[in-house]
Amino acid sequence: MQTLLLRQMQKGQTGTIRAIKIGGELGRRIREMGLIPGAQITIHGRAPLNDPVAIRVMNGTLTLRNSEADYIQVEVQ
Amino acid sequence: MTRQVIMALAGNPNAGKTTLFNQLTGARQHVGNYPGITVDHKEGLLEHQGTRITITDLPGTYSMTAYSAEELVARDYLISNRPEVVINIVDASNLERNLYLTCQFLELGVPLVIALNMVDVARDRGIEIKADKLADLLGVPVVPIIARSGFGKDKLIDEALAVAARKQSWQPRDISYGDDLDAAIAALVPKIEATHFVDGLYPPRYIALKYLENDEQILAKGKDTDPATAAELEAIVNSVCEHTTKTLDVYPEAIIADHRYGFIKSIIRQGVVTHKFDTDRLYTSDRIDQVLTNRLIGPVIMLAILFGVYQFTFSWSELPVALLEDFFGWLSAATETILPDGRLKSLVISGIIGGVGGVLGFVPLIMFMFFAIAILEDSGYLARVAYMMDRVFRIFGLHGSSVMPFIVSGGIAGGCAVPGVMATRTLRSPKERMATLLTVPFMNCGAKMPVLALLIGAFFSDNKAQYMFLFTMLAWIVALLAARLLRSTVLRGAPTPFVMELPPYRFPTMRGLLIHTWERTWQYIKKAGTVILGISILLWAMMTFPQLPAERLAGYEAMRQNIASGYDETIVAEQAQERTVLSAAATDLAGQLQEINKREAEEALRHSLAGRIGIAVETVSHLAGFDWRTNIALIGGFAAKEVIISTLGTAYSMGEVNTDQTESLGERLKKDSNWNRVVAVAALVFIMFYAPCFVTVICIAREASWRWALFSIGFNTVFAFILAVLVFQIGSFFHLG
CATH class of the missing domain: 1.10.287 (Helix Hairpins)
Structure with a gap:
């Protein structure tokens, strides 16, 4: 068990969100899309230039920029 | 009396809301804008067992906070219009996240019915949902539907009417926090x-x-x-x-x-x-993504698809565009013969038919482009384009979705900024969207191409292809840098959160595509048509009035008489018949008369308001090497860039110049002492980047506001002028002309 930032995760890696360290517009947008502590996510892929990142959460695929993924701490096996 | 019920349709983007709305109301829709913002206000009518139902399609949102215009619109609508029932469409295959919005409706207390959509997709994925149980626990009716096929829609409306009939007051639900x-x-x-x-x-x-x-x-x-x-x-x-x-x-x-x-x-x-089975297995959509968003071949496929959209929009629309042109050509010709010579005729042909024709000429383009974009959007591919391109466009303060408007506007030379500006609707980030729609007019649209061809052909005839390519690249560079400039000045601010959904790939429905295309096209015709007619009449007036004083007109008439008197009466009569085949003497006479007509046209243009402005601004414009003749042509270019060549033709006493055959005008410019290579480049730079044509300006006003439209005229013109002055001054200093 170790905690990583979402940006540091590899393609195909799965983990559980531990914390989201941002409020305001971005924080709200992240949460309303289903990224909340306790949610299980899998890295779906990365765009050709390595950014943004696509992740699977709650049966859907989301994409966010690395700079936004930096606020999300994930616990991985 | 039939019962009247007002309903609202709400839900997440990609939950199938628009599909359901189309399924329920068919073509009986009305699309407008909420005042002051570009969020669509869609209303549809539906008759259901003797009840007249008005349904408002609220913008798709994930939440009801005050962050985006869409969310504010949805909330304000519910609060101030108090619909009798709200149908909340929910994607069964992604229930958990979709219910987040439902929670907020429950807390607000609106009378609610849940449409559990895409139960078929969910079943294919092994997800079984007990609608009754969900209804019990939430305390609101839940109706399983398949919006694409229309399955369950009657039951949905029955339930919604039953809820509305109870006329209960709002009953907010308490959730513990x-x-x-x-x-x-x-x-x-x-x-x-x-x-x-x-x-x-x-x-x-x-x-x-x-x-x-x-x-x-x-x-x-x-x-x-x-x-x-x-x-x-x-x-x-x-x-x-x-x-x-x-x-x-x-x-x-x-x-x-x-x-x-x-x-x-x-x-x-x-x-x-x-x-029923493992949720982690790869669905078809994921398999498609493995190819389409692959890090190596994904971008290649994307370029091919974008090029395909471009080809489809501009090549396939050629025939209808040509037909429309022919029709307006025929209309002008018919008017030419019916109306007597004079101001009225000139007004009808140049002002009205030219103006209306100008507006309608874009219609096939807009229809084809929106059809193509609707396919990309409804299938889910457009979100992937944004995903792949975002890293590049972010550098310039834009969004991955900006790529489409840029391509359509002329990223591949020969596009058009009108559909390009309208294509910015696919961007949901306000600042990025504004920066995109203000910079897409910098691209080399199809109307700028003949001007480019003329000047490059005349002054750089040895390396035409290279120069054409160079100027296409220059357009990209300048547009992106201008976007960067705007985003760090007037549109300053942190980037809008990019976080977005990559919806599963779906086959678009023909009905949805057609409704979407028609909606946009009709909005364009309605809004652009009226304003542009007025402006084209105004421009016609500027280039016509004040007319030459009577003694000058008489002078030209005397010259014509004088020449004619040198010929035999039979030859004068033969020339007047306007036959296509004339004898040598009559051709000679016709040529001489034409020469005088051209000189008269030039003097009339110079005498008009546009001409006077052209002369007045010469003191400033000579900094960029432009004389008064070029100035008039550039003023004409405000109406449409096509006008630049024909106005230059008139100003240089060449008569009407066809945009297809510009060699003679090119030769004329080459010989003129005011023109050289440096002036040509300065003029090219100015024409590429100065104020967008009026149709584009009106689209900007519609998509943003009149303030931004006026800003784009002012900003682009000043910006282009500075560039042109730099080119001219530096070029002249090094004697590159």
């Missing part, structure tokens, strides 16, 4: 109730929640209507906020979101959802 926040809410609610805060429009608990969520709109409303109570409420919120950040290291809004999801989970876990 944990000890800290529940205590704060308990302290806030009595104060809100006692003062009838914010006009009593919202349920008191809802206002309390919005205060805890730090909702800008509600906070501002509170301060406006009752500053004393607002201050008390804010004090309570601040103290609980301090407490939660100290003890739990989270903001109240995060706690609220967590508990909402907790509430949803507690419902779903009570046997509502069963997974």
